Amino acid sequence: MALLEVRNLRTSFFVRSGELNVLDDVNLEIHQGEIVGLAGETGSGKSVTAYSIMRLLKEPGRVVGGEVVWDGRDLLRVWDSEMEQEIRGKQISMIFQNPREALNPVISVGKQLTRVLEIRRRLAKGEALAEAVRLLRSVHISDAERRLRSFPHELSGGMAQRVMIALALSSHPRLLIADEPTTGLDVTTQYQLVQLLRELRERTGMSILLITHDLALVAELCDRIAVLYAGRIAEMGPVENVFRTPRHPYTSALIASRPRQGMTGEIPTIPGNVANLMNPPDGCRFHPRCPNVRQVCTEQQPPLASMEPGQMVACHNPIAVPIKVAVGG
């Protein structure tokens, strides 16, 4: 039984010119203890997926269809209060990009932590303080007691991200949604963060939904990957499989477009522009840019179907012959 099942999720932004259909029929599954990567270009709808699941979408965005099943309940149909009290922070937590802006600038790190502990886990002041220190240590922040008195603007990016992780973990959630957690951080810090996330999964069995545009990150950390294009899942499957034998032309192009050591000549790019979400192409949204395009692609939307070797692909004309691609370049 999957921990989280997202079925046919559909989210739109209602703007001046009409309805911007950002997510159209998104399907995801996350199992206990799994790290799933949701990968895609900027504007593909990755963050919107996360906000839709957590119901933190801001106007003018709205979820207009689908189900988000957690523990047998559809989160899109529970009361606001239940979402706030039961789910957010307790069952599902989230960490964000730009960690320094995502923390309350006028309250010390320690106070932010202890407040969350006091409110959500009903700890007494002294207990909360001790637990805060423990949490900071668990995310490998050195000199934890002193750090309690720091303010967000005094922290480095990596440190702030760890603090956010500590906050997110404070109530022992079963799923952590990480929205571009490493963007903007230097490579060393990124590496440390990745190690930390992996360690957390080992230690607590927590699942992680990693949202990113960085394929290397996915390759490094995730068990499974879901590729998002123009609001739809193009391909989904175990990381090894998808990277070695991508079935969807988009996935293949993405992987091929990464600069690698020893490359010569031009970096291959994907021709054309990202699909216009106000007026998306008929049929498969990728068809205007696809090298494998066929007539049916311009008419019918391809369903997400199971395909060798153990992946799900939404394509009328998937790549049949496995292409060897160097992984982790």
Added chain:
Amino acid sequence: MATGPLLEERRLTPPGEVVIGAAPVAGRLSDVIYQLRGNPATIAGLAIIGIIVFAATLGPLIARYDPYQINLGEAAQGPSLAHPLGTDQYGEDLLTRVMVAARLDLVMALSAMLLSMAVGVLLGAVAGFFGRFLDEGVMRSQDVLQAFPRFVFAMAVAWALGPGIGTVIVATATINVPGYARLMRNLMLSVKESQFALAAVAVGNPRSRLLWRHLMPNCMTPVIVVATLQCGWAILEAAGLSFIGLGVRVPTAEWGVMISMGLQDFLQGHWWIYTFPGLAIAVAVLGFNLFGDGLQDILDPKRRRA
């Protein structure tokens, strides 16, 4: 402060000169109209301003009475068909006086606003652009000016200069200079380091041209917004000064003066003498406030309608 695409407009340049940061203006007008449509208050503000300006220009010309015609036989009469707004304690028709006063108050407010904007923007631009000692000096002088409570300072200046229209303009302008200076200076500081400024320098623009042709136009948008709001406040300040007797004097047709005349007559219960001029002030200032706020909403990318 807003430094979005709206600011980087195409400026008319002589051939051969390079202007960095230009963007096409086409489509901007329809954009503005769309924003306006979603903001009825702004349109209302603009309409009010229009009405006031109309009344100010045309009113005195078509008025039936002389605003200074004393007619004790008709003194202190309430609103009637002959005198739609009534008469004051000297028999002068209030409708006429209100309209004549509109002209005076608007002229005073506009002049004050232009004067303070010119001086303040210049000071701020110079301070921000040249920096260091000039910046320190100008900003400290603004600190001193802002150390006084605004109206009290206006009172002091007006008192020192003696009554009159010029006094009102200068006094009102003086207290508003620091606002512009500070705003312009901060804008200049940030825009000085922007990409297009560096590019303009790289192409070989001399400093003076950089300041006037490139940097300043890009800072003007917030200044315009403040200027619009300023017109409203200037009316309040001018009326306030005249009310106390430090600005324009009785029996000049000026809204503040008319209210002070109403105050003298207060215990007789002739409420119309002060109510209507005050209403005129409130409506005029309201118009400027609504429009200025709306302008801010339109021009600040964060507050736009999606």
Added chain:
Amino acid sequence: MTGSQLLLYGARRILFIVPVLLVALFLTFALTRVVPGNPIDRVTGPYVSQEHRAELKHQAYLDRPFYEQFAFYLRDLAQGKMGTSYTTAQDVSTDLRQRFPATFELVTYAILLSILIALPLGVLAAIKKDSWIDQIARVVSVLGVSMPIFWLGLILLYIFFYYLDWLPGPVGRTGSVLTSTQPITGFLTVDSLLRGDLGQFGQAWRALVLPCVTLAFVAMAPIARMTRATMAEAMQSDYVRTARSLGLPFRVVVFRYALRNALIPILTIIAAVYGYALGGEVLVEIIFAWPGLGLYSYNAILSSDFPAIQGFVLLVTLLYMMIYLLLDVLTAALDPRVKY
């Protein structure tokens, strides 16, 4: 900032005030000398002899060069003397001391009232955007900054005094009866309670209502507007999103996250409003015949009472600077990003 750091910060700011104050002093002094003619000639009638006039001028140092006059003024000031008023024949500092409590009481209550109403109004308007309370807040804000304060006072006076006869007219702090008891705090509302004089207590309040409400309504507007704006912005911020993602109750998110951050720019507005109130209350005092600094300055202006006007501007400016300083220190206390 820690407590001791705050004290140092405050001390540093006070030190900065001194040069500004000196320049302000100089400006005020210079302004009075810009006026053409001299005070003696303006005040004395045509029946005073030339010799007497020369004598008066000599006494008032008017025959000395400018910088000497300024030096004398500073010297007197250091001794607490601000010159003799031409109308009350007392030292201006005494005048000011007598009139100060009335103004302070009025302005304090007005600002408190305006904060009490504007802050919750702004917060509610920001949380429930586009609701009816948001509309009310917007209307109140825009009206408050558009209305001439002296006009509002007159309207209220007309409605509640002349027409309905619910509240006392413009006859000062006690409505009708003049009392000459020694003040304790200067606040009539407090002193009367301390003395157990409930009659005067009630009268003091009734006399306060209209001028206070007038001042408060105008002061309320910018505060409500700024509160609404900063709260709305705070509610859209990243850190509020984090707080909500952690499942913190809405109440906590609004007060501990959003409001706590929004308070900082709001404090700045309150300082500005205080400055505005110090000016506006001059107009209010004139209308309600409130025996405070404002009315004093008005009479001084009418009678060309140089020392009085000078003293008034100085005192009010000093007050304003101190309030600004206080709020500056408060901001530093609230915002850890402020560097010492």
